[in-house]
Amino acid sequence: MNDSWQLQSYLKERIRLVDSALDRYLPGIEILPTRLHAAMRYSVFAGGKRIRPVLMLAACETVGGEIKNVLPAACAIEMIHSYSLIHDDLPAMDDDDLRRGNPTNHKVYGEATAILAGDGLLTEAFILLSNKNFWGDLPFDRYREVINILAKSAGSRGMVGGQIVDMEAEKKPVDLPTLEYIHTHKTGALILAAIEIGALLGGASDEQRRALCRYGEAVGLAFQVTDDILDIVADPSQLGKDVGSDEQRGKATYPALLGLSGARKRANELRELALSVLDIFAESARPLREIANYIVHRSS
Amino acid sequence: MNDSWQLQSYLKERIRLVDSALDRYLPGIEILPTRLHAAMRYSVFAGGKRIRPVLMLAACETVGGEIKNVLPAACAIEMIHSYSLIHDDLPAMDDDDLRRGNPTNHKVYGEATAILAGDGLLTEAFILLSNKNFWGDLPFDRYREVINILAKSAGSRGMVGGQIVDMEAEKKPVDLPTLEYIHTHKTGALILAAIEIGALLGGASDEQRRALCRYGEAVGLAFQVTDDILDIVADPSQLGKDVGSDEQRGKATYPALLGLSGARKRANELRELALSVLDIFAESARPLREIANYIVHRSS
Numbered sequence: 001m002n003d004s005w006q007l008q009s010y011l012k013e014r015i016r017l018v019d020s021a022l023d024r025y026l027p028g029i030e031i032l033p034t035r036l037h038a039a040m041r042y043s044v045f046a047g048g049k050r051i052r053p054v055l056m057l058a059a060c061e062t063v064g065g066e067i068k069n070v071l072p073a074a075c076a077i078e079m080i081h082s083y084s085l086i087h088d089d090l091p092a093m094d095d096d097d098l099r100r101g102n103p104t105n106h107k108v109y110g111e112a113t114a115i116l117a118g119d120g121l122l123t124e125a126f127i128l129l130s131n132k133n134f135w136g137d138l139p140f141d142r143y144r145e146v147i148n149i150l151a152k153s154a155g156s157r158g159m160v161g162g163q164i165v166d167m168e169a170e171k172k173p174v175d176l177p178t179l180e181y182i183h184t185h186k187t188g189a190l191i192l193a194a195i196e197i198g199a200l201l202g203g204a205s206d207e208q209r210r211a212l213c214r215y216g217e218a219v220g221l222a223f224q225v226t227d228d229i230l231d232i233v234a235d236p237s238q239l240g241k242d243v244g245s246d247e248q249r250g251k252a253t254y255p256a257l258l259g260l261s262g263a264r265k266r267a268n269e270l271r272e273l274a275l276s277v278l279d280i281f282a283e284s285a286r287p288l289r290e291i292a293n294y295i296v297h298r299s300s
Numbered sequence: 301m302n303d304s305w306q307l308q309s310y311l312k313e314r315i316r317l318v319d320s321a322l323d324r325y326l327p328g329i330e331i332l333p334t335r336l337h338a339a340m341r342y343s344v345f346a347g348g349k350r351i352r353p354v355l356m357l358a359a360c361e362t363v364g365g366e367i368k369n370v371l372p373a374a375c376a377i378e379m380i381h382s383y384s385l386i387h388d389d390l391p392a393m394d395d396d397d398l399r400r401g402n403p404t405n406h407k408v409y410g411e412a413t414a415i416l417a418g419d420g421l422l423t424e425a426f427i428l429l430s431n432k433n434f435w436g437d438l439p440f441d442r443y444r445e446v447i448n449i450l451a452k453s454a455g456s457r458g459m460v461g462g463q464i465v466d467m468e469a470e471k472k473p474v475d476l477p478t479l480e481y482i483h484t485h486k487t488g489a490l491i492l493a494a495i496e497i498g499a500l501l502g503g504a505s506d507e508q509r510r511a512l513c514r515y516g517e518a519v520g521l522a523f524q525v526t527d528d529i530l531d532i533v534a535d536p537s538q539l540g541k542d543v544g545s546d547e548q549r550g551k552a553t554y555p556a557l558l559g560l561s562g563a564r565k566r567a568n569e570l571r572e573l574a575l576s577v578l579d580i581f582a583e584s585a586r587p588l589r590e591i592a593n594y595i596v597h598r599s600s
Contacts, residue, residue, distance in 0.1 A: 027456055032481075036456050036464045087419060090392075092411035111392035115415065116464050119387060119422065120456035126426050127455055130448035132441070140440035141432070147447065148430035155427055156327055156336050156420035164336045164416050181332075 007290045011054060018053040019045070021071045022078060025128055039109040039117035040124070044082045047100045051223070052077045052190055056198035058287040059212050062278075065202020072134040073146055073197050076125035080154050081190060083121035086114050088163065125150070138203065146197050153193035162186025166251075174252035180221070182252075188220035195219075207280065214277040215288060222270035223295050228253035229263050230298070271296040307590045311354060318353040319345070321371045322378060325428055339409040339417035340424070344382045347400045351523070352377045352490055356498035358587040359512050362578075365502025372434040373446055373497050376425035380454050381490060383421035386414050388463065425450070438503065446497050453493035462486025466551075474552035480521070482552075488520035495519075507580065514577040515588060522570035523595050528553035529563050530598070571596040 022044055027037045053074035060070040089096040089104040090111060096104050106114035128134070129150065135143045152158055162185025169178060195216030199209045232255055254263040274292040278285045322344055327337045353374035360370040389396040389404040390411060396404050406414035428434070429450065435443045452458055462485025469478060495516030499509045532555055554563040574592040578585045 031457065033456070033461045033464045033468075035468070036461060040456065083419075087415055090415065092390075092415060112467055113464065115387055115390065115392060116456075116460050118419075119383075120460045122419065122422055123451055123455035123460065126447060126451040130444050130451060132444065132448075135444065140444070143444070144430050144432065144435065144440070147426060148432075151423055151426040151430060155423035156333070156340065156416075157331065160416050160420045160423065161333045161336060164333050164413065167412055168333075168335070 007287075007294055010287060010290075014054045014057055015050045017067070017071070018050045018057075018074055018078065022075045025072065025075050026079075026124065035109070035113065036116060036120060039105060039113050040082075040120050042108060043086050043105045043117065044079065044121070046102050048078065048082065050078060052081055052194040055191065055216070055219070055288075055291065056194040058291065059195045059198025059204075059216075060202035062212065062281055062285045062288055063199055063202040063204040063208050064284065065198075065204075069136050069138075070198055070201045072128050072131070073150070073201060074194075076128045077150060077190060077194050077197070079121045079125040079128070080150070080159075083118040083125075084154075084159055084163070084190075086118040086121070090114060093163075093167065122154070138201065142200055146200055149193050149196055149200075153189040158185055158189035158193075159187075162189065169252055174257075176257055179252050179254070179257060183221060183224040184217070187224050188217065191220035191223065192216035211277045211280050215274050215292070218270045218274035218277070219292050219295060222267050222274065222292070225254045225263055225267040225270065226296055226298060228255055229260065229267065232260065267296045307587075307594055310587060310590075314354045314357055315350045317357075317367070317371070318350045318374055318378065322375050325372065325375050326379075326424065335409070335413065336416060336420060339405060339413050340382075340420050342408060343386050343405045343417065344379065344421070346402050348378065348382065350378060352381055352494040355491065355516070355519070355588075355591065356494040358591065359495045359498030359516075360502035362512065362581055362585045362588055363499055363502040363504040363508050364584065365498075365504075369436050369438075370498055370501040372428050372431070373450070373501060374494075376428045377450060377490060377494050377497070379421045379425040379428070380450070380459075383418040383425075384454075384459055384463070384490075386418040386421070390414060393463075393467065422454070438501065442500055446500055449493050449496055449500075453489040458485055458489035458493075459487075462489065469552055474557075476557050479552050479554070479557060483521060483524040484517070487524050488517065491520035491523065492516035511577045511580055515574050515592070518570045518574035518577070519592050519595060522567050522574065522592070525554045525563055525567040525570065526596055526598060528555055529560065529567065532560065567596045 026041055026044060029038045029041060031037055056070055056074045056077060057067050060067060085099060086105045088094050089099055090106055097107050098104060104114075105117055109117065126147065129143075129147050154160065162182050165178070166182045166186055169182060174182075192213060193216075195212050196209065199212040204212065231253065254266060258266060271292050275289055278289055281288075326341055326344060329338045329341060331337055356370055356374045356377060357367050360367060385399060386405045388394050389399060390406055397407050398404060404414075405417060409417065426447065429443075429447050454460065462482050465478070466482045466486055469482065474482075492513060493516075495512050496509065499512040504512065531553065554566060558566060571592050575589055578589055581588075
């Protein structure tokens with residue numbers, strides 16, 4: 001399909017742009033302490049799909065902003081995402097040996113270095129966001145707000161909060177509200193922040209910002225619902241982890257609570273919601289539209 | 301001694317001020333996820349001496365600034381200090397069961413929660429620093445710089461970098477340059493940042509800022525040298541940990557490299573340097589002068 005090919009080449013070009021910026025912004029492996037910087041880079045460049053940076057760039061473009069103004073923040077959010085994966089994989093947390101088919105950070109560098117590499121990446125995000133070189137022509141208060149949004153989305157009432165409720169929920173019955181709390185926090189908060197920051201740094205009006213936030217909420221949850229579905233139905237070689245691993249671990253999932261067809265219905269409703277709030281935009285929202293379709297269709 | 305009594309009551313009043321602000325700024329234990337917020341608060345209120353916030357407040361006053369303008373940043377730096385202690389104490393790191401005579405965070409809440417509580421505190425610091433309510437009348441660029449200074453001092457080229465070099469240095473011979481690298485990064489960077497941020501938010505001139513930074517460097521290192529001395533000579537009941545624990549762990553220390561009298565000489569030189577750079581200030585620098593004396597004299 002021609003459209004699908006276009007999205008793939010769009011994503012590929014954006015990922016290249018983000019990867020190259022991450023390489024520029026992260027401390028080099030020649031900088032002391034070299035092993036720590038190697039560990040930080042190992043996880044950032046371990047084959048992530050760059051969903052959050054790509055969404056941030058696309059939100060910025062949707063409101064007519066320039067990509068270069070949002071690239072540092074896009075890298076900062078990817079650093080935070082990478083740190084969260086390093087800490088999630090630790091023996092005391094999910095105890096995973098593999099991520100995207102590669103050994104996890106602590107399997108390569110040891111637990112202590114992995115903890116510190118995560119801490120370093122989280123902190124690096126705020127070094128980057130507060131670097132004067134990246135504060136452009138917008139009112140300074142907008143840059144302040146960007147830092148505040150990102151910190152809140154990553155903190156104890158955002159991503160970290162979702163992670164702890166997720167852990168507490170293992171091996172005990174979980175209802176739908178708890179499951180939605182986990183996902184709107186653990187993955188949804190950072191995805192929403194990506195979209196909102198892209199809108200802010202792209203110069204969005206209040207109305208545009210509100211619409212994009214609703215898109216971000218819907219797509220963030222749709223992403224998680226389809227992830228749960230993929231855990232059951234996917235080809236293991238595409239998944240990069242074992243099929244059925246959520247079930248083995250006793251994790252609550254949408255298919256477990258809603259059934260497979262119920263989960264697919266929910267994903268599709270979220271996709272339609274995401275598309276409908278984009279109606280106020282013309283052609284500039286095409287990437288966001290195609291990403292919403294792509295996220296949901298990969299599981300059907 | 302009358303002077304010493306005055307310093308003690310000054311410190312007591314400042315600690316009370318900082319503690320009360322920390323209580324206001326940290327998420328309450330009634331806010332979800334409640335267990336995470338309880339764990340974050342547990343370590344913040346585990347009897348810290350609030351050295352960094354107290355130094356920040358004193359630097360602000362030295363240049364004629366108002367304490368209320370610097371209190372949020374003082375709490376942010378204490379949150380970062382607390383997070384670093386939680387992660388340092390983890391089994392994969394220093395594996396400590398006690399801190400200041402109390403069970404460490406992971407002994408009370410478990411390892412996973414302790415990791416996340418540390419992550420939450422680090423992130424909370426940046427939520428606080430980017431909160432519009434705490435940006436006052438100074439040029440906005442100064443608040444940006446405060447965030448940047450704090451992030452850099454805590455990151456991979458600051459505190460986290462010092463921690464990893466410290467771990468790598470255990471059980472192998474360490475020379476004086478490596479030991480100074482460890483301490484100027486692991487503890488020195490955050491102490492220096494406290495002083496510099498206090499100066500900035502107090503409205504320091506460039507000359508005042510430079511002088512206070514030199515004070516911060518000297519006092520930060522003096523603090524570590526005397527800590528090493530105390531590890532050998534202190535009364536265990538005062539130390540809150542076992543005497544000689546550094547030696548048992550194979551940690552490099554100043555007394556091990558310079559001898560006890562050499563280490564005392566070094567601490568005193570640093571104290572004199574710290575006092576001499578304060579000569580450009582009149583009575584307003586009295587707290588900083590007394591703190592420098594106090595830090596070094598507690599070990600003699």
